[in-house]
Amino acid sequence: MSSLRICPVGDQAVLCEFDNVIDVQTNDRVQYLAAQIRAAHPKGVTEVLPTYRSLLIFYDQGKTTYQKLLPVIKKFSAAQTAETQEKKRIRIVPCHYGGEEGPDLGEMSRELGRSEAEIIQIHQSVDYKIYMLGFLPGFVYLGGLDERIHMPRLSIPRTKIPARSVGIGGSQTGVYPMDSPGGWRLIGRTPLSFYDQTNDPPVLCHAGEYIRFVSVTEQEYALIRQDVKNKVYQPEFA
Amino acid sequence: MSMHILQAGPLTTVQDRGRFGYMEYGITASGVMDTLAYTQLVSLLANEPDAAVLEMTLMGAELVFEEDVCAAYTGADMQAVYDGNIPVERGRVYRIEKGHRLRFGMAKNGVRAYFAIAGTIEVPSVMGSRSTNLKCGLGGFKGRKLQNGDAIPIRVREFSEAEQKRLLKKTVSQMDYEREKTVRVILGPQKEMFTEEGVRTFLETPYTVSVESDRMGIRLEGKKVLAEGNTDIISDGIVFGSVQITTAGLPIVMMADHQTTGGYAKIATVIQEDLPILAQAGPGDQIRFAQADLKKLQKHSPGSFLRMLFGGR
Numbered sequence: 001m002s003s004l005r006i007c008p009v010g011d012q013a014v015l016c017e018f019d020n021v022i023d024v025q026t027n028d029r030v031q032y033l034a035a036q037i038r039a040a041h042p043k044g045v046t047e048v049l050p051t052y053r054s055l056l057i058f059y060d061q062g063k064t065t066y067q068k069l070l071p072v073i074k075k076f077s078a079a080q081t082a083e084t085q086e087k088k089r090i091r092i093v094p095c096h097y098g099g100e101e102g103p104d105l106g107e108m109s110r111e112l113g114r115s116e117a118e119i120i121q122i123h124q125s126v127d128y129k130i131y132m133l134g135f136l137p138g139f140v141y142l143g144g145l146d147e148r149i150h151m152p153r154l155s156i157p158r159t160k161i162p163a164r165s166v167g168i169g170g171s172q173t174g175v176y177p178m179d180s181p182g183g184w185r186l187i188g189r190t191p192l193s194f195y196d197q198t199n200d201p202p203v204l205c206h207a208g209e210y211i212r213f214v215s216v217t218e219q220e221y222a223l224i225r226q227d228v229k230n231k232v233y234q235p236e237f238a
Numbered sequence: 239m240s241m242h243i244l245q246a247g248p249l250t251t252v253q254d255r256g257r258f259g260y261m262e263y264g265i266t267a268s269g270v271m272d273t274l275a276y277t278q279l280v281s282l283l284a285n286e287p288d289a290a291v292l293e294m295t296l297m298g299a300e301l302v303f304e305e306d307v308c309a310a311y312t313g314a315d316m317q318a319v320y321d322g323n324i325p326v327e328r329g330r331v332y333r334i335e336k337g338h339r340l341r342f343g344m345a346k347n348g349v350r351a352y353f354a355i356a357g358t359i360e361v362p363s364v365m366g367s368r369s370t371n372l373k374c375g376l377g378g379f380k381g382r383k384l385q386n387g388d389a390i391p392i393r394v395r396e397f398s399e400a401e402q403k404r405l406l407k408k409t410v411s412q413m414d415y416e417r418e419k420t421v422r423v424i425l426g427p428q429k430e431m432f433t434e435e436g437v438r439t440f441l442e443t444p445y446t447v448s449v450e451s452d453r454m455g456i457r458l459e460g461k462k463v464l465a466e467g468n469t470d471i472i473s474d475g476i477v478f479g480s481v482q483i484t485t486a487g488l489p490i491v492m493m494a495d496h497q498t499t500g501g502y503a504k505i506a507t508v509i510q511e512d513l514p515i516l517a518q519a520g521p522g523d524q525i526r527f528a529q530a531d532l533k534k535l536q537k538h539s540p541g542s543f544l545r546m547l548f549g550g551r
Contacts, residue, residue: 007427008532010479010507015427022472034262049261049475051499056475058261061510065536133264134473134499137374141473177264178374197364197376203263 004077008066009056016073017054022143026053027131031208036076042069050207051132052141090127090210090238093175093190095166096221097123101189102166108151108185120215122146123187127210127238128173138177138195138203142211145173157183164189166213177203191216191225192233199231212238240389241355244339245300249453252359252378252390253293253494257367261498267478268369268377271453271494271517273510275313275352278410282310282331283356285395290359290368292384294351296520298342299384301353305336307394308356308405312412314348314518328412331356331405348415348518356405360391372453372495415518418444422530423481423506428471431503432483436464440505441527445489449521453495455482456516458525462487469503476500479508481527489527491516509535 005017016033019026034050037057044064049056059069097120098105109116128142135141145168153169158181161167165176167184176182177195190213194204205211216224227233243250255276256269270276270293280289292299298316310331311318318326321338328351334340342351361368361379370378379390397405429437445458463483476482480492482502491508492500493516508516509530519525 008424008507009427009475009477009504010424011509011532011535012479012507013475013477015474017427017474020472047259047261049498051474052472054474056261056477058477061536066532067536132473132499133262135264135497137260137263137265137376139264197374201263202260202265202365207262 006070006073011061011066012058014057014059014066014069014073015054016057016077019053022052022131024129024143027129027143027208030055033073033077034207036079037073040072040076042072044069051134088127088210089208090212091205092236092238093192093211093213094216094221094224095188095190095213096216096218097166097188099218101221102187104154104167104185105187108149108168108187112149112151114148119149119187122149123168123173124213124215127212130205130207130209130211132207133203133205136177136180136195137197138205140174140194140205140211142172142174145171147171151185153183154185157181161186162189164192164194166190189221191221191228193228239304239392239394241359241392242302242304243299243384243386243388243390244302245341246384246386246388247294247297247299247342249295250299250384251293251370251372252290252361252384253369254290254367255288255369256494257365257369257371257377260365261475264498265365265374265376266371266496266498267494268371269367269494270352270369272313272350272352272514273517274514275350275518278329279310279312279352279354282312282329282408282410283308283354284405285354285356285358288367289354290361291352291354292359294342294353296345296349298345298351299353300339300341302339303334303336303355303392305394307334307392308332308402309334309340309354311342311351311353312410313351314345314415315412316342316345316351318342329410331408333402333406345520348413349520350517355392355394356397357395358393360393413518417522418524418526419515419519420526420528421512421515422509423527424509424530424532425506426504427507428469428503429505431465431467431469431471432505433464433466437505439463440489441529444524444526447519447521447523447525451519451521453493455493455496456491456519456525458489458491460488463489463505465503470501471503473499473501476504477507479510479513480504481506481508493517
């Protein structure tokens with residue numbers, strides 16, 4: 001059973017810390033507690049922020065206090081067992097690998113001594129867990145990238161990476177939700193918008209879900225992109 | 239009907255109380271840095287409690303209106319002048335006639351001033367807020383800071399002559415911002431990563447506000463806070479007021495535009511009531527941290543802080 005440490009964050013939030021590791025089991029506990037708090041919305045709680053191994057629970061000091069929330073949080077965390085994990089939700093994320101959208105795939109192939117097709121196959125073969133969102137709106141921190149395609153970041157970061165680029169940086173893979181500077185190796189682009197302020201909610205993915213990349217042709221990419229733009233695209237789950 | 243920005247100043251943005259409920263998507267709250275000056279301003283003008291205002295930084299804007307407005311400003315003293323030579327004080331409502339210029343100058347006391355009219359700034363509400371999120375180009379006026387020549391849509395609240403008379407008599411007392419300040423903190427959540435001596439250093443020595451401070455964070459210079467070892471942590475959530483200690487051992491207090499998550503250990507968290515002090519801290523100002531006791535702070539029934547902010551409403 002995991003450890004749980006609860007402590008105050010100033011006079012505005014409560015931090016619930018599980019084991020000091022990045023792994024699926026620990027993050028499942030974080031997501032489970034977050035779901036419990038969201039569903040119960042205890043008096044005074046304003047929002048929750050799940051991260052790799054901890055949950056931040058914000059509250060309105062005008063409506064509750066740290067001391068009042070403690071027993072509520074302890075009750076939820078005690079109810080938690082290994083069996084309480086929810087069923088995996090795996091979101092299909094189409095990706096057009098290589099070409100103009102993935103300008104670093106060729107260089108990666110040379111450096112890793114693997115064909116582009118092999119790198120694509122390895123990248124698609126894992127269901128990546130979304131541990132948390134942060135850094136940019138809709139930016140997903142994914143776990144599970146195969147060691148065979150770990151790749152150091154570019155020594156000189158690009159000043160502008162187009163939104164929806166799929167990249168690899170060290171032991172991480174992910175998607176740039178908006179145009180942004182960055183040093184990840186770009187291997188493709190998805191037609192899905194990970195962040196769009198005109199959508200409600202404005203982000204595509206939620207912490208706790210899984211992502212599976214699926215290779216699509218340039219043509220399919222263009223068709224899906226059109227649907228996403230017209231807001232008629234139907235999300236797919238495995 | 240518009241408010242014309244003749245001179246925008248270095249960093250003038252539209253802000254309100256903030257964009258709440260989107261932290262878990264990686265979208266920070268933004269909103270005004272100085273919630274106290276903001277609350278004073280909206281209540282002075284009898285605007286909605288989450289009304290949009292202009293936040294001006296270090297140097298103010300020059301404005302002109304297409305119709306007569308009642309307006310006021312709070313926060314930093316920016317030596318405002320109306321019609322070329324009439325001094326405009328903080329915390330008082332004035333009538334600004336159409337076509338006549340209102341000019342804010344250098345902040346001579348404090349850093350951030352807040353300006354609003356009796357009425358509304360008519361920028362669209364995005365995710366429930368009119369605050370500008372500069373990093374994401376979200377909200378406010380076109381998601382950016384104001385520029386010379388911008389015309390900001392506004393709507394003047396309509397009121398009777400008697401109401402206007404009453405409004406023009408209203409005042410709210412304004413602070414003199416000291417150059418040496420003390421802010422109260424609750425230690426943690428990662429206090430254990432620092433040595434006892436490190437925590438003592440943090441609580442007992444003064445720190446100087448760096449010129450690199452901005453809406454994301456107040457960077458401080460001074461004596462290094464010693465740690466037990468490496469202070470990198472597995473990234474976790476950050477709040478407005480989190481005090482991170484950088485690899486160099488120096489504190490940064492995370493402010494309104496902070497990232498939602500981060501990987502530096504946080505030695506302490508500034509209490510909400512004292513954040514406005516930091517919002518008005520300029521380069522060279524001295525900050526001391528004092529330990530507060532959460533139990534004592536929250537002992538008096540929930541709501542005491544809000545009652546203080548809203549003046550008993």
